[in-house]
Amino acid sequence: MPLNIKIALAGEGGQGVQSVAEILTEAAYRAGHQALYIPNFGVEQRGGVSVAFVQVSEQPVSAPKFTTGDIVVALSYRAVERVKQYTGAATTLVYDASLEEEVREVYGDQPRKLAVPALEIAQKEMHPRVFNVIILGVLVGLTGFLKQQEVKEALERQFGHKFARDPSLRDLNYRALERGYQLGSRRGAK
């Protein structure tokens, strides 16, 4: 089947949802795919849930937004509720493991789910800042259309100037990406 994947990501303003979407799409574009990314932006962004729509395909992408995603990512309590409208029977729901309870409440027994302990890993093993890079890794692993190297290059383009100032950051980000990749590809391999 030709590649045609739709991903919706949602989280609180500071969780880096839009960065993940941007890095993912740009990497896909550079890898030769058709790619389109659009953030949702409302008036009440202040305090609102931030949503990103990513589409990667072999064909030119037709509409900027979609009604049902192949993968839907919820990274906060409110995001769980917010992304329900993009979740269909065939959708894989990815969420932080800390949200297990809310997910059960809102989605009941949604067949396709992937809980990722990203928050815990970030806080305990790495740094709260790389929470979203772990999620990025999960998506790369889960979808399988990008090579890790391609994503690393995308990270370089995005954060290179910061890595240059503090090389330990590069290592931290690469580790986060790797951890996420493993969490995602384990499931993606199913």
Add this chain to the structure above:
Amino acid sequence: MARIAEAYVGEYGSGKSENAINRAVYLRRQGRAVALADLDTVEPCYTLRPLKKELAEQGIEVLGWETGQVTGWGEAGTVLHPAVRWALRREGSVIIDVGYGVAGARTLHLLEDVEEDPDLRVLAVINTTRPATATVPAIIDHVRSLGRVDGLINNTHLGDETTAALVQEGAGIVTTAARELGLPVVATAVVEELAPHLGERDREGNPVRVIHRYMPRAFW
């Protein structure tokens, strides 16, 4: 022939212009030299201007701009033609169409010599079908608000729907008001079609002036 100098004042839409034009034409037909001055400073381009050519052809000197002459009548243009200011200094008779406005007859103040001119008469045109001048007290209030007024003209009409009875009824109201104001009713104005029904004088004994309608043409 004695020089005639008359200024027509009154409410917006009372028929000042129509009476002024007819008076000018009447005097012109008597062989007088007549100047008709457009003193409407508030909304001038809808009054005499479109008729200027036609009146000029009758030999009436219309003092006032033609709409096409001043850019800015794009924006209403209250621009006063200098000749209007000096209308009273002209040779021959002068008829002045005083526009409406808060100043009422005070607009006359724009005319040089207005205080000194011995011949000038300021005539208030009253149409009793207009709500603000429909009753005797209303007319009295209105005329007093105008400032200087030397006489009234009963111009009661309803356009195409005017009847002789309506004009006569108006004559009664205007004449009563005039009596209280201590002013003469100079005339009752009536359109030519109805003139035969009134004759020389209205039922109050006021002289009748026959009006030919010029104004509607101002629009088409």
Add this chain to the structure above:
Amino acid sequence: MALAAQPQMPRVWRAETKPHKFCPGCGHGIILKALGEAIDALGIQERTIFGCDIGCSLLSWDFFNLDTIQTHHGRTTPVLVGIKRVRPELVVVSYMGDGGAYAIGAQHLVSSAVRNDLVTIIVVNNTQYGMTGGQMAPTTLPGQKTETTPYGRDVKLTGRPILGPELVAAVAPPGAYVARGSIANVVQLKNFIQKGLLNQIEGRGIAFIEALSACPTNWRTNAAETWRFIEKEMAAYFPTGELRTPGEAKNGQAGEGTPGAPEH
């Protein structure tokens, strides 16, 4: 006809369009004479753009031998600011009535003053809306009758006459030139306008000149009353003189530091 006497019109006046179309005794003619003489004195005819508003100022659309643009009611300053930003070598003159300046165009006046735009603005204060037949303006005097204040301007309901130059002086930065002149003092008025043009030419900042003017037509005044209204009634509310001249420091205005947002 070598030495026959000719009118002493400013050289920049366009004789072909004279006599102009303003009413007899209208102050616009006097102000435009002062402006013309100032342009002559500075020798800037070749690079001056004249902009006029909607209001009686529009009657000056063919007044000068200057490239002229007649704009919308209250919008002359933005049009000229637009020109000035791309052609800084030009001298732009924004000419308008008190309605255009202080009512519908007040946001442009305030903003050009704040930006210190290099324009010379001349506002003709005739205490009402001349062109539309004499309605209330922000400058109408208390108790003055106009078509929309038929019983006299009621200060309680509609406020008191706006002080335009004072307004501009309150927000314009150093470098601004702000003055109020009057057709009752033409020499001073011309001087103010000339200084205002110079302020622009020398790149110091905005120049704003209000000119007390006459509208005998809507005031219904004869010559003697016209002068009295300007010199007595109007002068009581609108003091003439220079409010801001470049170089002078401004109260409550901090120094020229550039703190900016904190850097990280």
Add this chain to the structure above:
Amino acid sequence: MALAAQPQMPRVWRAETKPHKFCPGCGHGIILKALGEAIDALGIQERTIFGCDIGCSLLSWDFFNLDTIQTHHGRTTPVLVGIKRVRPELVVVSYMGDGGAYAIGAQHLVSSAVRNDLVTIIVVNNTQYGMTGGQMAPTTLPGQKTETTPYGRDVKLTGRPILGPELVAAVAPPGAYVARGSIANVVQLKNFIQKGLLNQIEGRGIAFIEALSACPTNWRTNAAETWRFIEKEMAAYFPTGELRTPGEAKNGQAGEGTPGAPEH
């Protein structure tokens, strides 16, 4: 839960919509707390109408237990003036940002000041356009970087920070109340707002209060930098205090005669 501790929100705050939608550390919350306390203190909840603009002020559209109308960018004052003219018993509060007040709505501000409209206007000065992501405002400090002044505000091209209260004070008639407060002095700010409401209630005239506020989101500041920016950088340009209190005479303003046009 009889005596459990509850937040000391002003009574007029609508608890159901709290936490409100403003960013962490946003000054709007502090100003609306001061406003709420002033309304509580005056006991006018039943007759107060709150109007908010487009800009971050719109996030207060469901903030109070007050009838509230969220209007267009810069248009809150006209809407409330429209209400006040037909329902003078109501107390109307016009709440907006510096962009709404001093840029797109400047003509309304100037005109309401001139008319001495009975409204209480509160302008939140956060030195930029918060809601649209941090562009330059008329209040942006010299050298301050914003999205539309990426290299810092260049005073030469875009002017210096506007002094709003000074502008209003220059044109408002006697009876006006004009002040500038700051979230760095909440007690004073509340006091100014309360006096501003009282000025309207007592029918003396317009009340205009500018409040220096914080926008940590667009300033990209942490708490310490936020306070420093308000208390140091902003305070250097925007002096706090009362500029006009009713009763005080105004310079250059003639007496209350009603000369009007000459009578004959």
Add this chain to the structure above:
Amino acid sequence: MAAKPIEGEQRAFMTGNEVVAWAALAAGADIMYGYPITPQNEIMHYWTRMAPRYDRGFLQTEDEISAGFTTVGGVLAGKRAFTATAGPGNVLMQEAMSMAEMMRLPTVVVVTQRGGPSTATVIYSQQELNLTCFGGNGEGLRIVYSTSSHQDLFNYTIKAFNTAWKYRFPTFVLGDGYQSKMREPVTIYDPATRGIVMEECRPMVGLPGIAGIDREPAHLRNTYNLEDELYDRLTASIKDYQAMIPEVVEWEACAVDDDEILVIAHGVVSRAARAAVDSLREAGIKAGYFRPITLRPFPEEALQPLAARAQRILVVESAHGQLERQVRASLYGLETPVSGYLRPGMGITPEEIIGAVQQTLRS
């Protein structure tokens, strides 16, 4: 309140602008907000003279933006408020009217069309049809009455207040400079004597009781966060608009039983069209006449069968095809050839229309 401005009925002779001022008084309008502009000025001049006598309000604003938004404030406060404007003023009025359209506010605006675009002329045109029907960034959820005579101006100014307050869409009375300045007889009346009950004006803010204690606060907004929220809001309004159409739509037709050519015109031009059709009939030419009175909603259901029956349609207007575009869109599906006699900013006489009809029949 002070005495009634009009007792019973009265036949009167006046200009169109005065008619509007009297109609607003008779309708019980509480306040006029406005900014001077020709050719509507005398509406304001008359209103300012009469309002104090009848305890009505007036506010001259700083521009038409403010005139629009203060009018919005007046109706929010539960008062019958209106404004009047023209040309460039009508352009500026659209910002407030788009807010009224979104929030369903019963504003009333009298438009006296002048030449366009830009300043153009202060005299006359029918060029503000697009602007008045569809101005702003919305979907034209408005009611627009196009008047052709002083009697219309009086009747529809009163009706505009009722339609606005009943259905809660911004309502416009579309006149023109000729009607404003013309003088003709009109019957002015107290609506009550004709059995017209003025719609009650309920306030939207400043309601009785303490908000949040005695009642929910009125929290009114025009801003939405998500596409769906807006869509739901608009869908509800569009549904209301559609439901209102049969009750509000108005038109006039004559000589349409056997007509070979149907002349369509609105506003003051419809008078000339009517006269032309009468003359043509006398001359044995089978002409018919149709005049939409509501331009929004447009009387398409009424027009369709008449248009289908005719062999030709001639749209006559003092604009470059603004009515014609509306006619074509409304009649889509028919094959009757449509042509236009289009004279932007020019008055149109019966003789011209007769000529245009003859020309059309010849072609």
Add this chain to the structure above:
Amino acid sequence: MAAKPIEGEQRAFMTGNEVVAWAALAAGADIMYGYPITPQNEIMHYWTRMAPRYDRGFLQTEDEISAGFTTVGGVLAGKRAFTATAGPGNVLMQEAMSMAEMMRLPTVVVVTQRGGPSTATVIYSQQELNLTCFGGNGEGLRIVYSTSSHQDLFNYTIKAFNTAWKYRFPTFVLGDGYQSKMREPVTIYDPATRGIVMEECRPMVGLPGIAGIDREPAHLRNTYNLEDELYDRLTASIKDYQAMIPEVVEWEACAVDDDEILVIAHGVVSRAARAAVDSLREAGIKAGYFRPITLRPFPEEALQPLAARAQRILVVESAHGQLERQVRASLYGLETPVSGYLRPGMGITPEEIIGAVQQTLRS
């Protein structure tokens, strides 16, 4: 002048707003005037970052009225000036654009549509079609390009300057919030490398020589005294506009040889329409696709034969019938049934269009 912003061609991945800023730079735009509004903000943000490097100007004005009139000033002075706006800002922009329409000024405005009416949403819609095509008190003598992709945004922003300066009608690039905010690949280029010659910008004021001595002064006005003067002025402009149409009008069509149902959409929705038509064809349903690129002038001559051949027409738009009304008016005389899939302010996906087509064929 400083170095060229783009040398040759370059493939890039960016947001639509950045594309517009790059296109304006590449077109040699001299200055942007504007007032912030979502969703066009980043056009300004990018422009302000890049302009100083290439010696271009920027002025943030006090409101959109001023943005429009300063843009008018810029073009009068002979400079390639533009502005960008949306929603309520577009409403306010109309006053200056009506002056440009009257005086034939080559202003360029980029519109990034958001929800309407009023503030509505800052996100997306196609509800500013009426406003952009016919806003103001004039006759819609404007050129409006509706873009559907980043490549379009780049191409038509450049083209807008050329069309404006060549034909001297105000020109608009009509995008939307989705296009503004989404990222997709685009080829940006120096127009010269594609053989595109930028139209010369001649000043209308500030001409060389002393006015009245070396040459006649430029005395420019938009005010006329008489109906006839205005009529003559407009007639000349309308004639120029008509003459320009064949040179300017643009559209796109596919699968229209044997289509039973013709899907018409513009802007970003046309992408979904195109995808839907492809899928429908694969499923054996004979669907065709038509996209007007110029909404003013509307490609009616191109559309008519295609529409006549089809059995059904479905107009798809994120507005309540603004395109549909234009389609109906343009196709008047045909009998092909037209229906609309109208979703004001909502994005539209290919799946929805497929559903709507099937629904239409079923009905």
Add this chain to the structure above:
Amino acid sequence: MSVAFKAITTENGKGIFHLFPALCKGCGLCIEKCPVDTIGWAKQLGAFGTPVVEPGHGKPCIACKKCQLVCPDAAIWIERRDGKGRSDSGRQPE
């Protein structure tokens, strides 16, 4: 210059009073401003059918040029009889 205006020239006191009847609108502003009240209405009519002005109605002209200064229509030019009048700015006779 392609336009020329005819003057009515009157010598009075210290001044040579040139009045251009094609320009004078008879507004009277100059009459009110003359310090010696020498200006009054002339018999001659100007371009708009209004009387024009002339010196000689009061004390002799002192050539102060006030009248020239306030005339909105540039209808007056005062030359000093001592010949200093040519120093004005503006158009010179040709």
Add this chain to the structure above:
Amino acid sequence: MSVAFKAITTENGKGIFHLFPALCKGCGLCIEKCPVDTIGWAKQLGAFGTPVVEPGHGKPCIACKKCQLVCPDAAIWIERRDGKGRSDSGRQPE
């Protein structure tokens, strides 16, 4: 009142520090304004996933209420341990 907020209550120095985690957005404005620097970040997360604040990081609280005053979210209520804290305006506990 239909809405109630949970408090985290800490006694410190002269004050009883009530913090409402559903309201605190972790902006830190209060921390900077405390004259005795007693306020600091708590481990607990608030409604928005940010840390909330608590007293006890510096000198003892002097119950000056500065923190309550500047909190944009009304997330702090300071009671004086001497019982004078109930005199605040605003909502009383119910």
